[in-house]
Amino acid sequence: MTGYAGIDAGGTLVKIAYLSDGSAADSGGEGLLSASLPILVKFPTERIEAAVEWVRRQVPRDTVVGFTGGQAQRLRALLPEYEASAVDVPEFEATAEGAVRILKAEAEKEEAAAASGRFVLVNVGTGTSLHVIEGGERLRLGGIGLGGGTIVGLTGLLCGVRDYAEIARLAPLGSREAVDLTVGQIYAPAIPPIAGDLTAANFARPVPPATGAEPQDYAAAVIGMVAEIVVTVGVQAAGLQKTNQVVYIGSSYQDNALLRELTLRFTEMLGATAKIPKQGPYSGAIGALHLAKR
Structure with missing residues (x-):
């Protein structure tokens, strides 16, 4: 396999994370969070075709791609050449998993303590969802229509x-x-x-x-x-x-x-x-x- 990608296609933005097995090229992204985390880019959902073109240009066809978010099926249909290695990922599970990894990576980068024990995760996107996280527990508490x-x-x-x-x-x-x-x-x-x-x-x-x-x-x-x-x-x-x-x-x-x-x-x-x-x-x-x- 050449690498892995995650695509979160939401109501407002399409966010892409791409991790190659090789060294990262200059792909117009926002840089590496750390050596073990991917290139990060985003596009407005209203310009979803730009996200499609970026994926086709930067992500090899044999990459395993995880699709999540409300517009995931729409985006996946626009990228049929990746269907053989595409994976559907539940949105709330993806959000919690990503947050835990980001907190850990940023704490390592700053040589500081990550959020430890039990905490509430508030995801303020187009609207807002809430989760409680502790170790392997990743429970969605609910949400509100403000964001x-x-x-x-x-x-x-x-x-x-x-x-x-x-x-x-x-x-x-x-x-x-x-x-x-x-x-x-x-x-x-x-x-x-x-x-x-x-x-x-x-x-x-x-x-x-x-x-x-x-x-x-x-x-x-x-x-x-x-x-x-x-x-x-x-x-x-x-x-x-x-x-x-x-x-x-x-x-x-x-x-x-x-x-x-x-x-x-x-x-x-x-x-x-x-x-x-x-x-x-x-x-x-x-x-x-x-x-x-x-």
């Missing part, structure tokens, strides 16, 4: 910006207080009993600022709402699972500084420990690769 898809959809409805990269760029420049009703606004001019910038009610500011709300304010408010809800659900799940460790993964965190910042802050505020691994968006692809390899 990166919410950020794109709601910001698009509010101010017409639907490009995720542009939303992530704008959000740190905005003010949530131009849109949200905060604790500080409710208690003013008195000193609030908790942090004044915490949200009392999303999108509920009764009187907008004199200049009106700008696109960056809406972007900040939407990302803040998603972060608050995802963290609240994740930390509550961790408490029910008798752990204070929460690991956040998913494509929503990639290049989204405000979402990462708020996730870390809110998790700590609620008394839990948060970790957002750098290569978390590729958990499904990496997991599919290794489960297919088995």
Whole structure:
């Protein structure tokens, strides 16, 4: 066999992990996570043909390919030349397997301790799913319909910006207080009993600022709402699972500084420990690769 690949074809992105038996060539990917982990690339699902062309150009035909995700069957049908060595991998199993491997690899790279014992895994993709992981236990707890898809959809409805990269760029420049009703606004001019910038009610500011709300304010408010809800659900799940460790993964965190910042802050505020691994968006692809390899 020439090598192994995992393809996580989701509703928003197609993520590919490819591990060759030989040395890695310059393939336009995001580089190696470590010597034992694969080349990682991604494509928008709306440009699925670009993902197909990349696979045909970079991945030899005898490669074992694990397909996972909601668009996996569609992508697999576009790559019939790989059918002889194709493997279907359940999405939630792939996500959990990939997350564990990424945490271990990043800890080795940083010479630090990986997430140990029991932890809750929160996968923030188009929507959000939750898992509890401890050793060989990989149990899905459930999910909610908020995630990166919410950020794109709601910001698009509010101010017409639907490009995720542009939303992530704008959000740190905005003010949530131009849109949200905060604790500080409710208690003013008195000193609030908790942090004044915490949200009392999303999108509920009764009187907008004199200049009106700008696109960056809406972007900040939407990302803040998603972060608050995802963290609240994740930390509550961790408490029910008798752990204070929460690991956040998913494509929503990639290049989204405000979402990462708020996730870390809110998790700590609620008394839990948060970790957002750098290569978390590729958990499904990496997991599919290794489960297919088995």
